Amino acid sequence: MFPVKELKRSALISLWFAFLTFPIMVIKVDPIERIVHWRWDNMFFIAFGSFVLSILAKVFMIQKERRASRKKRKIAAEPLIQRIAREPRFLYPLVVACFAFGVSFPFLFSTYQTNIMTTALMYVVLGLGLNIVVGVAGLLDLGYVAFYAVGAYSYALLNLNFDMGFWAVLPIGGLLAAFLGVILGFPVLRLRGDYLAIVTLGFGEIIRLVLENWNAFSQGPSGIANIPRPGFFGMEMTFAGGITYIYYIVLVLVVITIFVVNRLQNSRLGRAWLALREDEIACQAMGIDKTKTKLIAFSLGAFWAGFVGVLFAAKTTFVNPASFTFLESAIILSIVVLGGMGSIIGVIVGALILILLPEYLRALSEYRMLAFGAILVIMMVFKPEGIISNVRRSYKFKGTNTPEGEIHE
Amino acid sequence: MQSGLKKKLLVAALSLGFAMAVPVAGMASDTIKLGVAGAQSGDLASYGLPTVKAAELVVAMYNAKGGINGKKVELLIEDDVCKPEVATNTATKLVTDGVHVVLGHICSGATKAALPIYKEAGVVVMSPSATNPGLTQSGDYPNFFRTIASDDAQAQTEVDFAINVIGSKKIAVVHDKGDYGKGLAEFAKKFIEESGKAEVVLFEGVTPGAVDYTAIVQKIKRKGADTVIFGGYHPEASKIVSMIKKKRLKVTFISDDGVKDDTFIKVAGKNAEGVYASGPNDNSANPLSTEAIDAHKKAYKEDPGAFYENAYSAALALLNAIEKAGSTDMDAIVKALQTEKVDTPVGKIHFDARGDAVGVGFAMYVVKDGKYVEVK
């Protein structure tokens, strides 16, 4: 059974938390009326709650260790998902099933569900785009949202000023973002990991602040309204129809992105990115142009963000700078890390969890973001390498007679 | 073969999708569903949460009386973090849940993003705080109403007051770079320039949440401004006012509805003395206003926050309109809102054809002995 020592430890932990949360949880002052409310009941809840939680955490840890030691005996029990991903006879039906589910989604669920699923799928694409930069090439980008903003504002402004349609702007938004990626990337990509992180963060903020302050250009904080939804051969659509239509556009984009990202990862370029992540100096000594290779990764990621940005503007029908804060970059980065860096399936799972979670946590009303933050921490603590870790495809050589590269897990 | 099948499936699904376009209307329910949407977490939560509390109190009051036409009022509270993209999700969720009327959203941007969705679904929306003029003046949103004055109306009041009453000659227009503050500041600048009686010596934004506002205050001083018109909310206003006092600067400080909030006086303390702010007509004599504030103090043991009275009034106006219309149909509610006058904490109001409240009336206030009093 549970040893007494652990109970004592839990008691100590609960005492500590009672102390820790004392000023914030217990005391509430009204500085005007000069009244102090002492909410001692909160202290009791905290002490009791942390006692129970610490016991639960301990039990969980013990079980995890047991499982780990059992695993060692069985040697490399691969996670189910990896085994499925490796076996084509499991993988293909699964992909088809997922796709069928994706296609029939708007018919099975309400408009609201379709709408948030559209958002989630947009983040899948954003996550996959950032994954090229962070997960594959190993460049920590905290200002990814800047490129997203460029895409969104491209559509909003080109539509407002030149009356350009969604389909025309879609590639333009992506290209503009990629172009900006090159401009920014050129001077800063030689910076080391965390310095690059803060510079990209700063860049993201600069873009947002310019959009906020340069009224003549972007209409400032009040934003641009009445952006048309994508047209479908000039047909007028109901709101629900429009949502469904955008859902399918995004779904197609997701499929294209997965296809492209997958191809890129398994190419000469993809190998170079991986190598760059592992050892820059060795890479250069192998004749890989560090700056150029990084720049390609950076601007490809930006391209995708710009793409989704255009979709974002079309879906929301309104853009203002409030949508492009640092928190947004942090969420997209969390998708990549939480899902499992460099893993396509991981990013998809990560995006679905992180974007749908706050929506389904609405039931918790004001505790929503509290729970979100806690879940982020807990997931990282218990699965630091991400939900789906390191399912990298690697080149395997089959047979000496027919030297042909077959791609396997 | 497989990809061919996929393609066919996709085409089939797409065509089906447009053919059906899935109308998900709220079924006739036995409750009146009042949606409350706005920022309830994140940096702007302090402007959204008071609205939730106002709605809770009004609904509790109605339900205690037995509801509307025998139906209980049910609250659907949804967070939009003041972000447009989340607001569309919020709106879609409310519409899918069969909401009848919506109190919200809080920020103009989020409101603009959400309105087309409500319009399509035939839902009346009333905001306690979205002041962007375009919301009512563009004519795009027949389902939109508000219990707060639009930016241009407020700016006009402020500028008239500054020029005609105070006699300002050199005015510094400062804003918080936000949707509300900057919009208002731009109108103020425009009106000052049009009047020709005073000049704008400074037009600048401050960063909300910055640790220090010394530099902007020194700049106001250097430009020789005799008056500051500030567009924004009370946190920044109180920081600037305190800094002005600290720097021994003598200027008249005029601000807006976002500052005409008791929290401003509490936070700025004695530095608030002499600050002017525009706001709805004096309603301290209005028993409904006292009642609303007392209800809040009783229920939450603290003073109400920003836009509380506007939200309280909006909730009353919405529920009253449903009661008078005897239906939750959009056109009927709109008609009731435009014709039926209702007693609220901000006055006896109804709404004009564009959706702005009539009867709210705007006045200038000044802080005197720790209280806002109307300038006669």
Added chain:
Amino acid sequence: MSDSPTILEVEGLSKYFGGIKAIDNVDLDIRQGEIVALIGPNGAGKTTFFNCLTGIYKPTAGDIKLSDPRNGKSTRLNGKKPNKITEIGMARTFQNIRLFPTMSVLENVMIGRHCRTKSLIFGAITRNKATRIEEAQIIERSYEILKKVGLHRQVNEQARNLSYGAQRRLEIGRALATEPFLLLLDEPAAGMNPKETEALVALIREICAEGHSILLIEHDMKLVMTLSDRIFVMDYGKKIAQGTPVEVRENPAVIKAYLGEDVDA
């Protein structure tokens, strides 16, 4: 050999780190088809010398000129980026092995092919015919190289799981994949057992016979003396001697530098 063209010419190369003269006015030259060794006690500046040649460090002074024997084109390397230098035709290995540890043995060599191939984004996405052929050639060529360095049986192994000696050979293989005419080996025999060293000597000879010239840093004197055509000796950043193995062995300055060490192992 003396009539072969000079492929690498280093004149007055110096590299200072602050006040420390890591390399001080060193000259060196290599002719086509030679195996040249660079020796010296620890801290003599040999690896720094390599780093200057390969563009990882920017030399403080001096000239480095590399001439491609295949077309006679000569280039001044000062200030060139490492990848450009590799592209011109000089590849290296590292003293403290720098493989891509989580990539497979095959992939490591495939990375070496990078600068000799050219498919980019478009090719990667469409996987058109040219790209497919190129990929197949990369794999084929890489496999040949692995066979040469004797690692074809571990082709799908992760690089970090190889033995020390095998990792050194993989580094050589990876460098060969860039098609260099001059190969720089930084202590290729370090950590190898006698049997492995023997295989290494054979491998270096074979590589040389295929027309690659070799510059190597090595502490194993037996290896140096049996392999090298000429030897350069450095001490405290300066070149103190050069010549054939026999000349160097009898050079008093060298003996002094190695005082206490068994020069002639």
Added chain:
Amino acid sequence: MDYFIELLFGGLTRGSIYALIALGYTMVYGIIGLINFAHGEIYMIGAFTSFIVATVLSIYGFPLLAIVVIAAVAAAVWSSAYGFTVEKLAYRPLRKAPRLAPLISAIGMSIFLQNYVLLAQTSDFLPFPELIPEFAFMEPVAHIVGSSDMVILVTTAVVMVALTCLIKFTKIGKAMRATAQDKTMAVLVGVNVDRVISATFIIGSALAAIGGLLIASHIGQINFYIGFLAGIKAFTAAVLGGIGSIPGAVLGSLVLGLTESFATGYISSDYEDVFAFSLLVLILIFKPSGLLGKAETKKV
């Protein structure tokens, strides 16, 4: 000239506050290489704790000096406790995890703490009691340099000196330097790395708490969100100075504060943050390791 001096002092005040927060970032980074995004929240909690304690004491009629001292101590104690706990819960289990895992954990922690204070206290802005009185002897220059500016500058200077002494001369300081340089070596020579990391978080949090108290009393208000922007700015300052370097953090903060102040004063505050971040980008382009950061030594 007056204007210049005013801006100068404004910038220095700003810079000092950034410095107090930036030190926490830079110390943590120096030791475990983590960008501790929750540090801004620790600063916010420090400010909140001092607000609560000071208000309670003033309601119970304590004299000002006692209020200041007790509030400062309480803020430091509780902030340290939060810093310590956050490290134990969210970062320690991730010590050997991939590089980005603790970063995401930190972002999650930051969101959590913000909402924790929002829910436990209030979303509204609260008036912070005036802990720094207007000194009579400052009156002649009060239009240029306020009393609170002076107190902030002096306190920051004192804290910096104390911190330098702590790191230079005490045992824990030496252990911290050793750990920052080479963790493995530190363990070999008998340094308890866990304890050093905890100490780093505690000291960094206490400094942030002092910063929280000073700035809240300077601007006279707080709410649950103040940590975000201050945190980002302080982090920028730390990187500007060369992250991991303690004098660098101070220098970077002052440079950042002065840049913002002068940019606002002579150009426009519309683009205040744009200037701050552009400065950062520019400096990093020319000095990739920040102003005082150790240049990266390529060991090949």
